[in-house]
Amino acid sequence: MKKIIRQITLNAAQTAFENKELNTSEFSSFTIEEPKVASHGDLATNFAMVNAKAQKMAPRKIAEIIIRYIDATDSIIEKTEIAGPGFINFFIRPAAWYPVLENICQQDTEYGFSDIGNGQTVQVEFVSANPTGPLHVGHGRGAIVGDSVASILTACGYDVKREYYINDAGKQIQTLGISVFLRCRELDGQTIDFPEDGYQGDYISDIAKNLCKEKGDWIFNVGEEDAVAFCSKFAADKMIIEIRNVLNTLGIKFDNWYSEQALVDSGKIKSVIEQFKQSNIIYEKDDALWFKTKKFGDEKDRVVVRNNGRTTYFASDIAYHQDKLDRGFDRIIDVWGADHHGYIPRIKASIKASGRDENQFVVILTQLVNLLRKGIPVSMGKRSGQFITLKEVMDEVGRDAVRFIFLTRHYDSPLDFDLEIAKQKTNDNPVYYVQYVHARISSIIKKAADEKGITDITFNDDAVAMLKESEEIQLIKHLARYPETIIASAESMEPHRIAFYLMALAADFHAYYNKHRVLTEDTTLAAGRLYLVKAVQTVIRNGLTLLGVSAPDVM
RNA sequence: GCGCCUGUAGCUCAGCUGGAUAGAGCAACGGACUUCUAAUCCGUAGGUCGGGGGUUCGAAUCCCUCCAGGCGUGCCA
Numbered sequence: 001m002k003k004i005i006r007q008i009t010l011n012a013a014q015t016a017f018e019n020k021e022l023n024t025s026e027f028s029s030f031t032i033e034e035p036k037v038a039s040h041g042d043l044a045t046n047f048a049m050v051n052a053k054a055q056k057m058a059p060r061k062i063a064e065i066i067i068r069y070i071d072a073t074d075s076i077i078e079k080t081e082i083a084g085p086g087f088i089n090f091f092i093r094p095a096a097w098y099p100v101l102e103n104i105c106q107q108d109t110e111y112g113f114s115d116i117g118n119g120q121t122v123q124v125e126f127v128s129a130n131p132t133g134p135l136h137v138g139h140g141r142g143a144i145v146g147d148s149v150a151s152i153l154t155a156c157g158y159d160v161k162r163e164y165y166i167n168d169a170g171k172q173i174q175t176l177g178i179s180v181f182l183r184c185r186e187l188d189g190q191t192i193d194f195p196e197d198g199y200q201g202d203y204i205s206d207i208a209k210n211l212c213k214e215k216g217d218w219i220f221n222v223g224e225e226d227a228v229a230f231c232s233k234f235a236a237d238k239m240i241i242e243i244r245n246v247l248n249t250l251g252i253k254f255d256n257w258y259s260e261q262a263l264v265d266s267g268k269i270k271s272v273i274e275q276f277k278q279s280n281i282i283y284e285k286d287d288a289l290w291f292k293t294k295k296f297g298d299e300k301d302r303v304v305v306r307n308n309g310r311t312t313y314f315a316s317d318i319a320y321h322q323d324k325l326d327r328g329f330d331r332i333i334d335v336w337g338a339d340h341h342g343y344i345p346r347i348k349a350s351i352k353a354s355g356r357d358e359n360q361f362v363v364i365l366t367q368l369v370n371l372l373r374k375g376i377p378v379s380m381g382k383r384s385g386q387f388i389t390l391k392e393v394m395d396e397v398g399r400d401a402v403r404f405i406f407l408t409r410h411y412d413s414p415l416d417f418d419l420e421i422a423k424q425k426t427n428d429n430p431v432y433y434v435q436y437v438h439a440r441i442s443s444i445i446k447k448a449a450d451e452k453g454i455t456d457i458t459f460n461d462d463a464v465a466m467l468k469e470s471e472e473i474q475l476i477k478h479l480a481r482y483p484e485t486i487i488a489s490a491e492s493m494e495p496h497r498i499a500f501y502l503m504a505l506a507a508d509f510h511a512y513y514n515k516h517r518v519l520t521e522d523t524t525l526a527a528g529r530l531y532l533v534k535a536v537q538t539v540i541r542n543g544l545t546l547l548g549v550s551a552p553d554v555m
Numbered sequence: 556g557c558g559c560c561u562g563u564a565g566c567u568c569a570g571c572u573g574g575a576u577a578g579a580g581c582a583a584c585g586g587a588c589u590u591c592u593a594a595u596c597c598g599u600a601g602g603u604c605g606g607g608g609g610u611u612c613g614a615a616u617c618c619c620u621c622c623a624g625g626c627g628u629g630c631c632a
Binding site: 033036040044049053059084130167170197287289290302305307308337340342343345365367375409410413415421426427428429433436441446448451481484485488497500510513517518519555 | 557558559560561562566567568569570571572573574575576577578579580581582587590591592593594595596597612613624625626627628629630631632
């Protein structure tokens, strides 16, 4: 609808120019939007205001000319008016909205999809938590945002792959192995001296128990180095399985699990370092190798190979991101916790240094999650072992509520997650409010079939023409806004826009439901309303699907 | 010190990328179930958009500055 109004405005302006009523045909970009107040019409444009300067005319004067050139007879426009400083308000004929319903019905699960992505390939890398411990709610936020962004981009015609980068190489894996090995020795009755930087959680002991059962004799008979290496691998594999399981319960599946160890083994890290050395972007100082990140926008240069000869995490990351781009993705999106934000400039630097476009690389930073219970913070220390895992939160709260809560906030703002509120089935917890719409409509449709024998809800001019109530027109207008909401959500990579859209649509529906009965005695009217309500249900379901939330038929 | 993020109703948050009178939910108060699910609806009340400047027809939104909070600032990952 916005597109149509835009075109009508442009046509009018063009004709006005041809008739020498406007001074130039260079029109500045203008917006078509929905006024907040109903009395300002269905749609409004600021065309006259933004063009005042170029036209060297008063805004209201321009608006007046435009309106004169808009053919209001026999079109979708009922009337136009000039308001305020020079807005042009458009009032749309109610009947002009009806085709929206037919669209929804025809496109069904694909209503709201678009092709703005034009088949561009995108990779979304998210979670990528070290396999050294269970996921916590912070990881959950990244997981849900990343997954949802991926879904939304897919719906917009991007070719999207989800990837998890497993940090299964490096020091933290060593520490994991040592921690497990020590617990094994403890189980064996030996006295141990558990290091301060070891992993303290109970899960370490659990893994140790498992390991002892399977390989108890063996690990004490091989050398300590081999034993620790084995423990590392064993524990990391176990953790990955557990992580994968939790993510599965959240409804998240990755296309690719990328191993850092595999990256190391492939020699890519070495070859990238060598390559940058040759082009003089990596240099030697204090027996270490440094990357000239400062030259490419970072605060200072960063070490890639330590003076002990071992590569840093950054070195792996350089190679990893090079590898992603080598795989041909047009855009790579990383979802990180906000505590990693200092890392962005150096990764960008490495991409720039390789002669690529740094804009191909985008980072979504999710702010921290504060876990609360009845308003009281729950401690989240990882090393102390005193933390509530994502799995525990999922078991307590459930997938739909967890996902929806995370997605009703902009990822950019810190989030208080209160376990008690999350469990409540009230409006503090709007996921049920939205799902309830779906269930209610399912119930109506079932009733229509059971009691009235209506099983075929299809478009019918006469029936749809019965939709005259202001709440009905408002609902249809709301439905018409869905596709542009998805596009805006994709462009900004902000899933929360969909969540808010759904809550607003749900509010409109519940209000309508309370005021008007769908299954009326008038069968034509009932058919029209059923058709409308079914469209609402389709949109609710499509939106929830993009957020990874279920759309139940019964609640 | 420097960098990033945040500051909007008592609380939790939106605000469509600069538009008209700043919006929801919760909490408070008053109403609505013989009728398609009351996990719902209707109404009342609640604001110096952290403070101060600037940019322009127009600012919660953009710029500057100050204040407050969070995070970061390793040859850790």
